[in-house]
Amino acid sequence: MDEIRIVEVKSKAQLRKFVDLPNQMYKDVPQFVPAFYGDDLADWDKEKNPAFQYCEARAFLAYSGDEIVGRIGAIISHAANRKWNTKRMRFTQVDFIDDPKVSSLLFETVENWAREKGCDEVHGPLGFCDLDREGMLVEGFDRQSLFITYYNHPYYPEHLARLGYVKDVDWVEFKILVPKEGDRSFERVSRLAQMIAERGTFHKAPVTKASQFRPYIRKVFELVNVAYADLYGVVELNQAQIEKYADKFLPLVDPDYCCLVLDEHEELVGFGVCCPSVDEAIKKSRGRLFPVGWIGVLRALKKSSFVDLLLIAVRPDLQNKGINAIILDHVMKSCIRNGITHAESGPQLELNYKINSQWKGFDIEQHKRRRCFVKKLQ
Secondary structure, three states, X not given: OOOEEEEEOOOHHHHHHHHHHHHHHOOOOOOOOOOOHHHHHHHOOOOOOHHHHOEEEEXXXXXXXXXXXXXXXXXXXXXXXXXXXXXXEEEEEEEEOOOHHHHHHHHHHHHHHHHHOOOOEEEEOOOOOOOOOOOEEEEOOOOOOOOOOOOOOOHHHHHHHHOOOEEEEEEEEEEEEOOOOOOHHHHHXXXXXXXXXXXXXXXXXXXXXXXXXXXXXXXHHHHHHHHOOOOOOOXXXXXXXXXXXXXXXXXXXXXXXXXXXXXXXOOEEEEEEEEEOOHHHHHHOOOOOOOOHHHHHHHHHHHOOEEEEEEEEEOHHHOOOXXXXXXXXXXXXXXXXXXXXXXXXXXXXXXXXXXXXXXXXXXXXXXXXXXXXXXXXX
């Protein structure tokens, strides 16, 4: 192998290579699912990503001769460092061939910049904000990924351990079988949801088509800010980010699989959003919606046999009031009606017992685990 050299991404052509590298590295890996190509490009555009209002970021490619053999991004979230009283740099979107020279040089580049910026730790993989992909896969390499999560080879964690990175926090993912009517889990959730509804304190928003969700979108992400505030590394979404993620999620909204819960004053107090899996369609199009990739995505939204659970949140002071039951009952009955067999959760912090406990009584399998690593700089 030729000498490894690191090149900072500065041109649009380099950025396209940076974003597309996973498609090249994992082209023969059936479990890999790419992210939306356009979204990843936009993440690195200061004009399109509002997180640059409080972040600095750089991206790097590793070359051996003319061949790209790795990539890594580096992000300083000044907002996160202020909130959590840290001096940390994040690494993100990291990939590399199974060669210690490559991984060592990539992380050395990030660590050197971290020192220049006065940071004393590097952690990741994390994104610009908590709604971006986060966590390196450490269990479940034989399971298909989701378009909202990273996939990586089993040797990645071994390289990080060799470089001095250790566990900071883990996320777990679940496969949840949809119960049949009459099953104990079905009856338990259904009865609780009915009891809460009969009290009249909370009720589902009367939306029957996707366009009716738009007036609630801003409130959804404002609730995310409140409900997720104490979770690992989270900082509040600004208004520009709320608009960005609203535009990103709205095309996936289907009233069958989305539930908004209101109180007696018509204020949003909880919500759940999931969608029929589009992972296979995204894989076939290599993450590109245009010119024809969107056709496969639309078909998948109508024909998939399982759903991806995207977001759920309940106002913190109401988290023991049965609102989750209303959301789960809505989604559960929609899945049964539409022939959905199971759901795939996104990453959930292993110590977030409140969210993990909602699957109690369901037939579940904890089948994937991903990790945020951290290293103290000398």
